[in-house]
Amino acid sequence: MFLVPAVVSLMIFLRICLASSCGGKCTDNPVFTPSSLVVKFGDPASARCSVCQRCQSKAFGLEKSLGELTENGTTVFWTVDRMTEWGTSAICYYNDEDTGCQCSSTLHVTVYQPPDSVSINFANHSGPVFAGRQYALQCTVQGVAVVENLVVTFYRGQTALGQQKSKNKGKKPVNESFTFTITPSEEDDGVHYWCEAKLDLGPEGPQLPPVVMSQNMTAVVHYKPQGSSRLLPVTVTEGNPLHLNCSTVGNPSPSYTWTLPSAIPPPSGGSVLTINAVTSADAGQYTCSVTNDVGTITVKFTVVVQRLESTSTRLPPTTTATRTTRTATQTRAAWNSSTSSRLIHRFMLCFMLLFSTLAASSLTDLHHHTPSLARLLSPPAPLMCCTNADKAFLCLIKTDENCADKPVFSSSRLVVQYGDPTSARCSACQQACHSGQTGLEVPIGVTRHDGSMILWKVASMTEWDTSVMCYYNAADGSQCCSTLPVTVYKPPDIVSIRLISDYGLMFADHQYTLLCEVQDVAPIENLIVTFYRDQTVLGQQQSDNKDKKPVAEVFILNFRPSEDDDGAQYWCEAKLEMGPEGPQPPPVVVSQNVTANVQTLEYTTDSSTVIHSFNICLFLLLFALV
Numbered sequence: 001m002f003l004v005p006a007v008v009s010l011m012i013f014l015r016i017c018l019a020s021s022c023g024g025k026c027t028d029n030p031v032f033t034p035s036s037l038v039v040k041f042g043d044p045a046s047a048r049c050s051v052c053q054r055c056q057s058k059a060f061g062l063e064k065s066l067g068e069l070t071e072n073g074t075t076v077f078w079t080v081d082r083m084t085e086w087g088t089s090a091i092c093y094y095n096d097e098d099t100g101c102q103c104s105s106t107l108h109v110t111v112y113q114p115p116d117s118v119s120i121n122f123a124n125h126s127g128p129v130f131a132g133r134q135y136a137l138q139c140t141v142q143g144v145a146v147v148e149n150l151v152v153t154f155y156r157g158q159t160a161l162g163q164q165k166s167k168n169k170g171k172k173p174v175n176e177s178f179t180f181t182i183t184p185s186e187e188d189d190g191v192h193y194w195c196e197a198k199l200d201l202g203p204e205g206p207q208l209p210p211v212v213m214s215q216n217m218t219a220v221v222h223y224k225p226q227g228s229s230r231l232l233p234v235t236v237t238e239g240n241p242l243h244l245n246c247s248t249v250g251n252p253s254p255s256y257t258w259t260l261p262s263a264i265p266p267p268s269g270g271s272v273l274t275i276n277a278v279t280s281a282d283a284g285q286y287t288c289s290v291t292n293d294v295g296t297i298t299v300k301f302t303v304v305v306q307r308l309e310s311t312s313t314r315l316p317p318t319t320t321a322t323r324t325t326r327t328a329t330q331t332r333a334a335w336n337s338s339t340s341s342r343l344i345h346r347f348m349l350c351f352m353l354l355f356s357t358l359a360a361s362s363l364t365d366l367h368h369h370t371p372s373l374a375r376l377l378s379p380p381a382p383l384m385c386c387t388n389a390d391k392a393f394l395c396l397i398k399t400d401e402n403c404a405d406k407p408v409f410s411s412s413r414l415v416v417q418y419g420d421p422t423s424a425r426c427s428a429c430q431q432a433c434h435s436g437q438t439g440l441e442v443p444i445g446v447t448r449h450d451g452s453m454i455l456w457k458v459a460s461m462t463e464w465d466t467s468v469m470c471y472y473n474a475a476d477g478s479q480c481c482s483t484l485p486v487t488v489y490k491p492p493d494i495v496s497i498r499l500i501s502d503y504g505l506m507f508a509d510h511q512y513t514l515l516c517e518v519q520d521v522a523p524i525e526n527l528i529v530t531f532y533r534d535q536t537v538l539g540q541q542q543s544d545n546k547d548k549k550p551v552a553e554v555f556i557l558n559f560r561p562s563e564d565d566d567g568a569q570y571w572c573e574a575k576l577e578m579g580p581e582g583p584q585p586p587p588v589v590v591s592q593n594v595t596a597n598v599q600t601l602e603y604t605t606d607s608s609t610v611i612h613s614f615n616i617c618l619f620l621l622l623f624a625l626v
Contacts, residue, residue: 541557
């Protein structure tokens, strides 16, 4: 049983040696169709051999290691119900009675198997990685054949980092690992690394090469607090509050240690130091040390306290009553002017606060009749972030765009397919705040509060262009908010390709147009359309349309075929690239194939002259008739 393949291989070897000994005497070699065979292990396969065109030999045949043969004249058909040989080939031959030689041709058979699994990890490393150090990504491919045709691509999100190929020439399935060196930075914290294994089997292989992708590996990158040690000058007037902020980011989250110039004990653990009313004793240098396991930075503040101006004016000494009286009158007038200005300013502030209170109480009833208006006008309202100009006059609540403790969403961007469920959560504030002062503005779905954590859930996403805003109202009357952008996508319903050509024919070196029509896709600006000739990329195109709802669009590619393109397959592919937050792999829809029928026009000098003369005669005849 095991000797059969060996015997067949020996016979094929002897026939090749016999054919080669004949040198160039064989001018009519057998012809296989196809010229080479690519078949998946376990699948059926077939080929035919036209033994010779002009020979009369009756001594011909086809050597193979498995399968069945049928003959029709000098044509031999080879069929295999199930390909179970890894390194195999077939040889078609005949004996030339005139020369006494044996003429033969060999059909090369490639038997392949896509990877059973593909996985990615860090080679010889576990746990977090550190910014600025080198690490090796390792992509392990299990059970693939033939491995020399395998192309492994490493990705960071949707960015290709590099490709690797194997030098292994084995024909049977093997396991192999590929490595790629990276140096992560702090921006890589939380990104996804993954790898893709593609069997590129050439034009005789499957039209869409088999691709197997690994899981996503989320990088946890440790890096020291951002920024550098620096000295910041701060000037504050005596009696006013002092706020010193040395907030920064790092992984792990940094801790903060303050050193004060006075004997007052420093606060514990906070990134913001606050003194409600400064005095001259608070002047000096404040040091904030920001530390995590990776490193430390120091921020120093030099605080200068200005004295509060006196509200009385000392009278200069004088020797006459008249001068004393005049000086006192001038001083009183200056004091009255300064005091009046302050009183007017304070009165305006009180009036604004009073108006804010009255507006809040008088609009209470509107909640029962016009909910949207009540939500808009009644403080605290999330739209008080005043991103909309026509609501600016209602911004009685001060908005702090540089909040040290802004709301944080569980992801920076949400990508969801239209009609699918989705969810997100927002931590309204990291430090202590009242849950009654937090909220989430959503166009669809339901929300649920769990302390300062707000959960948002949508059973079916039916809004195309939307976003979500999370906010909280601080104790000082300011409002902090963050926005979660939501991208809703829909893969194309249909992708089709058309060739603009008269009568379906093409001529070599003439320009023709391919049209790739994509139906009902959103958002169209994320679509990448690629044109192919067989497995060769001809070009890529993207749309400038910013519409968020599904649209149809036609993409156009001009090309010039050559005579070698006769019989080639043209097709296009539409891929929705939604970024690292989107689906992995990106949704892809492929068109049907268009077969090229390329003709070659060959004119001699005489025939060109005849055609040119005929065109002139035809033009003159038409002119005469007109």
